[in-house]
Amino acid sequence: MTTATQQHNPDAVIDPDAAVVGHPKRPFKRYFRETGWRHLVGIAMSIFAAFPLLYVFSASLNPGGTLVTANSLFSNFSFQSYVDLFNRPQQPYAAWFGNTLLIGGISSLGTVFLGALAAYAFSRMRFIGRRVGLLTLLLVQMFPQLLAVVAIFLLLSGISEIFPAIGLNSQIGLIMVYLGGALGVNTYLMYGFFNTVPSSIDEAAKIDGAGHARIFFTIILRLVAPILAVVGLLSFVGTTSEFVIASIVLIDPDKQTLAVGLYQFVSQEFSRNWSIFAAGAVLAAIPVMTLFLFLQKYIVGGLTAGSVK
Template identity: 80%
Template structure:
């Protein structure tokens, strides 16, 4: 504007008006931005909130109540000595821990031995299942050999038949083995562990196989270039990369074997060798003396260890169950 001639007032007025017009929009933008920066948003109506997210909260609350009510009911029954499951309708109407003390004082009912047996059988079976399943899955995933496809198909087809179909065959087999090797026959914890390992090997191998396929084979090739063999690759590299599925298989195996009843009741005869699932049934098997409160107390104590393991390994569960499903 300083370069304009004094004799040109019209041009000066025109430039002033253009400058004013250029400033006004920028000022309005600053004001608008300042208004938006306050973080205030229009409040959603209840109808819109319920349609978008509210119904999900209701479903979550309903599922939580459905899952927690049986646990609270059993815990309430364990605090009602001398009662039955029907008289435990009033939740926590009676608070008495004498049933928990009676667990370890009843004659011919060694709850402590049952708990130790369940712990030993569950942990050994879980460790064996993880090791054998991982070895088989690695072989199917990384090696190419005759009968590989047929073996995978067989593992899948065998799972279609329930284990109960082999109950008679397993019993006769255990009797025959017990005549030669008593440590592996009937009334043997080692024999029960062997039966569990054989029954769970197929499904766990197929589950691990899908997870092993998600590990790039280039890792194996790089290790082989450095001179590593299959054993070194498996134990030092692959097992660390597939830790989620190992934790999931071990957890599911422990929970399944610790709560299994039919096979354990057929193979384990001596009360000192029985598991919790079979031993607790003795409290309610008599028609005239059903100790439902003691039974509930034993069930509550038996659930502590699986719940603790589940909470400790929960970060592996989702990844371990879903990572192999895309292959």
């Protein structure tokens, strides 16, 4: 077409961007209406999500100790806040970090194990009260955990008089509280994923002589790895960032978690140090970010497959 036009009118000017063979150029209005606005929304959301992270990191590098002087991002650059974070005997950040990893790791592993056992029972077994039990788990989770703070305190206070190891000011007691309140939504989420696994696999294993325990540990757990990763990640994030119950149960500074300990840097009126607080928050985000990146390939599949049943 172009060659014929040139032969009939050799003086005609041809715009090379007017059309491309096989890939015609879209007008700007059409491009913006179809895909351009999505790019703008994506850029805006990326800036909205990244700015608080950059602001906290900039505040951790600002030796001023206030957030007002951190308004200019990265105007001051010093790692002194990170050094001071580990040189405060009255505020043992290293102990808080270790306690958080210990409590969060054990709680997440226990939540995954107990939730998987309950989900397998609800998915594969038929018994009286099965449907009522599922509904009860969901109804209990409708009430916020804050309503149970007084009951948890009184319960642990009474237990500490008989078994001090699992009562107040005990990390084991806090782990047991977390495990007791993590079976509702997690069990129902796992139950939906377990239903996607064909029951014919169980029947074939039973023909070969396998019982429920062997089927669960050797077959089912490998097939439901995505949802186990999702529940473990959500549980770890929830326990490491939980403040209310941890501040009531744990009293000694050496036993507290990061969420409780970091509050001490900004709770006192005349000794607030937002730089050290920001530095501690940046370091506290590293384990969660590392675990998220490690389990990233399981997250989307686990959430979407567990939500269709």
